[in-house]
Structure formats: C-alpha cells, structure tokens
Amino acid sequence: MIYEYAISPALFAHEDRxxxxxxxxxxxxxxxxxDLPKDKWEQLAMYFIKSHAAGDAQLxxxxxALFSLKKRAAIFRRPGVHWDDNLTWINxxxxxxxxxxxxxxxxxxxHGHAEVVTYGIGxxxxxxxxxxxxxxxxxxxxxxVAQMSALLNLSGxxxxxxxxxxxxxxxxxxxxELAEYLNIHKLGPRVDQIKYVISDVAGSPKDVNKLCVTxxxxxxPARISIKFxxxxxGKLHPRFLLTDRGGLNFEGxxxxxxxxxxxxxxxxxxxxxxxxxxDKDAYHTFEIKRNE
Numbered sequence: 001m002i003y004e005y006a007i008s009p010a011l012f013a014h015e016d017r018x019x020x021x022x023x024x025x026x027x028x029x030x031x032x033x034x035d036l037p038k039d040k041w042e043q044l045a046m047y048f049i050k051s052h053a054a055g056d057a058q059l060x061x062x063x064x065a066l067f068s069l070k071k072r073a074a075i076f077r078r079p080g081v082h083w084d085d086n087l088t089w090i091n092x093x094x095x096x097x098x099x100x101x102x103x104x105x106x107x108x109x110x111h112g113h114a115e116v117v118t119y120g121i122g123x124x125x126x127x128x129x130x131x132x133x134x135x136x137x138x139x140x141x142x143x144x145v146a147q148m149s150a151l152l153n154l155s156g157x158x159x160x161x162x163x164x165x166x167x168x169x170x171x172x173x174x175x176x177e178l179a180e181y182l183n184i185h186k187l188g189p190r191v192d193q194i195k196y197v198i199s200d201v202a203g204s205p206k207d208v209n210k211l212c213v214t215x216x217x218x219x220x221p222a223r224i225s226i227k228f229x230x231x232x233x234g235k236l237h238p239r240f241l242l243t244d245r246g247g248l249n250f251e252g253x254x255x256x257x258x259x260x261x262x263x264x265x266x267x268x269x270x271x272x273x274x275x276x277x278x279d280k281d282a283y284h285t286f287e288i289k290r291n292e
Contacts, residue, residue: 001131001265002030002151002246003103004076006093008119009044010108012066013052017108017119022065026074027246028267030131032154033075034102036093037083042070044089072268076154076245079189090116100187103150104128134264139257141177147263148241148248149181155243156189158182159197159278162254163236166202167211170255175226176219183221193287194226197278199233205284217288225289229282240266242278247271 007025011017025031035041045066053059069075082099083092093105094113105116106123117126137143152158160178165171175194182191202208205228212228220226241248247270252261266274 004032004034004154006034006036006102006105008108010048012045013048018065026072027271030265035075035077038081136260136262139261141173141256144174145177145181151246153187154245157244158191159195159242160254161197161240163199163233164201165198167215172216173256174254179220179224183224196226197229199236205230209286212288217290220290222290225287227287230284231282242274
C-alpha cells in the first residue's frame with residue numbers, strides 16, 4: 001500500500017509528465033520517490049525543469065510542482081544506495097533494483113529490463129503502478145505482517161497502536177511475527193525496537209509489565225525490544241501501524257481472528273495527525289527484551 005518507486009528525473013522535462021507525477025506520487029497515493037542518485041534526485045529533476053520550461057511562468061509552475069512533491073515528504077532516501085557515474089540513470093536504477101527492489105522503475109524511454117515501465121498509457125494500468133487505498137486480508141499474523149512489509153522496509157521507526165492489546169496468543173503471534181520480520185527479513189533502515197501504544201484493557205501497567213516479561217519477552221528475537229506506552233482507552237480508537245514514512249489502519253485490530261479484516265492506507269493529513277500524536281499523553285511506559 002506504500003511503496004518506493006524509482007522515477008526518472010527526465011520525466012520532469014514535460015508538463016504532461018510532471019502533472020501525472022505530481023497527481024500520483026506521495027503518501028496519499030502510496031507512492032514514494034526513491035532519491036536516486038542519493039541526495040541528487042531533486043537536483044536532476046530541477047535540471048530537466050530548467051532546461052525545458054518555456055518562459056518564466058512555466059518555469060515557476062514546474063518548480064512549484066517539484067517543491068510541492070518535496071513538501072509532501074514523498075522522496076525516500078534509501079540507505080547504502082549504489083551509484084556509478086559511468087552508467088545512465090536507468091542502468092543505475094536497474095542495478096540498484098537488483099540490490100534492493102523498488103516497486104517498479106518508471107522511465108522516460110523504453111528499456112529491456114522487465115521491471116522498467118515506460119511512461120505512457122500503459123503505466124496507468126500497470127500492475128505495479130496500481131495501488132488501491134484499501135484491501136481485505138486474512139486475520140493471521142503472517143497475512144497482517146505481509147501487508148505491513150512494504151512500508152516496514154521504508155521505515156526507521158515502527159509503532160503499533162491497539163487499545164485492546166492483551167497478553168494472549170491472538171496479539172502475541174502478530175507482534176512476534178513482526179519482530180521476526182524486523183530481525184531477519186526487513187530491507188532498508190535497521191529497526192531494533194517496536195513501540196506499542198496500548199491501554200489498560202489487559203490490566204494495570206504493573207500487571208501487564210509482569211505478564212509481558214514472563215510470556216512475551218522470552219519469545220522475542222534477541223535484537224528486538226518492545227516499548228509499551230499506556231494511554232487512556234478513550235484516547236485510542238483505530239488500530240494502526242504508524243511509521244516515519246506512512247501509516248495503515250487495521251479495522252479489525254492487530255490480533256489474529258476469524259475471517260478478513262479491512263486495511264486502509266492513511267493519506268498525508270491523517271498520517272501527519274496520528275504521527276504527531278501517537279506518543280502524546282502516555283501515562284506509563286516500560287520496555288521488554290529477551291534476557292541472554
């Protein structure tokens with residue numbers, strides 16, 4: 001639901017391409033732009049804008065479109081990105097894709113690689129470009145974490161929010177599946193801690209702490225800790241995965257259960273509001289980790 005795309009800066013040489021990119025990129029649409037080459041993607045896009053805009057009015061409009069994209073935090077700086085000055089942008093993108101896959105690579109011109117989609121009418125209907133805002137998934141730990149995985153791979157901070165959390169297998173299986181993913185399978189920035197915002201549904205903070213140390217901590221990977229934040233139940237309603245790159249709303253909760261649950265992507269404004277508030281008004285915290 002939230003993915004990283006390699007977008008050719010050369011697309012910013014034409015107004016119709018700029019218009020589609022601005023209308024299609026950002027958290028609202030679940031498409032983040034890879035900063036390829038590192039710290040220079042915006043500079044390259046600006047080069048094409050300045051080289052091809054016809055007159056001051058068009059130049060100003062095109063530049064404002066790029067600034068708008070940047071303000072919406074749609075540019076993702078992946079760690080450890082490789083770049084070879086002897087290769088073209090598209091060939092660098094294909095090489096980097098082999099190291100850590102993008103959702104897809106969008107190019108100004110055709111390319112023989114299977115993961116490259118050429119700008120045009122075929123882009124709109126392409127399977128890797130389509131990105132619906134919600135989906136029904138199975139309420140199993142594996143399905144829930146699989147739905148999170150693309151966003152997790154982009155994120156340096158991982159927060160779960162569920163006021164109904166309790167120390168039973170329904171919830172523990174999901175958080176343990178998540179911990180295992182962060183420990184072994186996660187791409188991108190390293191994450192050593194899950195932050196979990198809960199309420200006193202499971203008991204007093206003291207009792208929950210004791211239960212977590214006894215039943216949850218011994219099952220965690222050695223590298224991954226969990227820090228719990230207690231809030232009043234009335235301040236928590238939707239159940240979220242929140243990260244520094246975006247958010248997902250799990251309608252049925254972050255626990256296993258029968259049937260399906262609806263998962264929805266948070267748009268820019270909703271994400272910003274929840275991200276700003278997730279750690280506010282917590283009245284108690286504690287951290288657990290497996291003892292070596």
